[in-house]
Amino acid sequence: MSLLESVELSIKNILASKMRALLTMLGIIIGVTAVILIIGLGNGVNIYMADSFKSLGTNTINVMITGRGSSSRKMSVDDMYALVAKNPKYLLRVSPSVRMTGTVKIGNETSSTSVSIGVSEDYFAIKSYTIASGRGLQYSDILDRSYVCVVGSYIAENYFGNNAVGKTLKIGGAYFEIIGVNSKQGDNASGTTDDYIFVPYTTAARLSSTGTITSYVVEIPSVDDSSAAMQIMNDALYEIFMNSNYYTVRSMGEILNTFTSMVNIMVMVLSIIAGISLVVGGIGIMNIMLVSVTERTKEIGIRKALGAKERYILTQFVIEAATTSAIGGFIGIALGYILSSIATNFIKAALQANLPVSPTASSALMAFGISAGIGIIFGYLPAKKAAALNPIDALRNE
């Protein structure tokens, strides 16, 4: 008697009493559905976060120098460029990024939401920005401390009717000529990257009260290099300042990773809780199998009289439990996927968020395996009982 035949036989047995089989499977179905949904939801949250963080730049780290130490304990722009050049494996390019405080005035209007920052000519490449019209900042603009700027698409559209190149605007009382317009980055709203004004960092430094550069954006090969790049940066800065309070190194990638691992821990905890219902489902299967063994005592007796060895009876009952459980797992997976797609559409409609509840194939496979395994574990005891029945006693049973 082959394994396949045993499975066939148990499917036949299950189909013979569908309602009962369904009730037997219920615990497994609910458990598997819950696990699939939770993992899918966790996945969706991770995707959503990765999306959101991507616009902030995950392949960069941000460095802020806060120390006002003695002359030997400070860091110039040249020092920073040298540091980056020394570690080409993890630190690719660098640009200062200086927040300017001056009020932005365009024509007669004051734009309180616009943000102006001083950057180098590499900044756009680091951020993967492309210039939509006009030109970007050039090295000569930095050298000359030119009063030129690149504006975001929101400013170009909102204040200049998409005809900004060649016009001027005022930052903190100084006139800047608009030489280029950045391509649209977000949803073209005020306060976003599209509402930014980029000027040469040298010009920005000259206009600031302190005249020093304290913030940098450093490009790294990928999110996965965040930790290594931060480590290098921290070590190098510590060597200079000998005090970790004098600087901060941040990485969106690192924050994303932290969030992701937090979400993953949550998913794991919730999955374990949902997994408990799998165990409860297993006990349900064991219960029904025990009833089934009692009901089928006569059948077992007949089979034994006809030459069934104990291990055949054992295998038959274990396979029946495993098949029941696996079918339950399968239904649970299907239900999990259906509910996931409903949830995805619901979230999209209700929250306008792209949070795809997307169960992984591996989680489905795992759920299937676990439910079949639970069937085997919880089916074993009833099966053992069936196999050990004395053939005459079993035959005499009515």
Place this chain on the structure above:
Amino acid sequence: MEEALIEFREVSKHYIMGDSVVKALDLVSFKIMKGEFVAIVGQSGSGKSTCMNIIGCLDVPTDGLYLINGRNVGEMNKNELSEIRNQMVGFIFQQYNLLPKLSVIENVEVPLMYGGVSKSERRRRATEVLSSVGLAEKLRHYPNQLSGGQQQRVSVARALVGNPAILLADEPTGALDSKTGREVLSLFQRLHEAGHTIVLITHDNSIASTAERIIRLEDGRIVYDGPTDREKLVHAGPAEGSAEHESA
């Protein structure tokens, strides 16, 4: 001399019931040769079923020796007993004992399945043997769609399909009306003529007379073992006397 197919040497089966011991079989000895048609008869409680359970390797003796085809059943483990039941014995029960969820042909295939016969070969042999008992038209039916006589013929087919050395029938006509009962008995006679060894267990003398040899049990002891005709004569006389005489 030819070796016996079944040999009981002073076989006893005792059941402990509280303080008392029930001697279901008490020092029973006999031999059954290949090709014999033997009826084991006796009143209810005389030990017939116990005897059949031991012959069929569903149970083992408390004492004594049971040899099947020269092999000592007492020394076999559970797996070997299963194999003996599967290969050597074909059971026919009073209540047919068909599996209700399986079709007629699937029921007949069960012993072959446990014997490791391939699916196609099983189909072939089950179809063949069902045809030989006149059920070629009923292969896909389920037991509850058949009459009692038909069900008993399915169980005969199931007993025959593995080509066992012994057919063991416990009150095979007990649940049938007299006409279908006679049909089943004539089926046994045909099987006997075809060379099968048959052990028929019954409390009914007229049914026992189908056999060529009778073993009569009383309270777990053999009171007669001999040809059918003679036992009729013996039994016509005073029961006590004859029992005394034969068991001596």
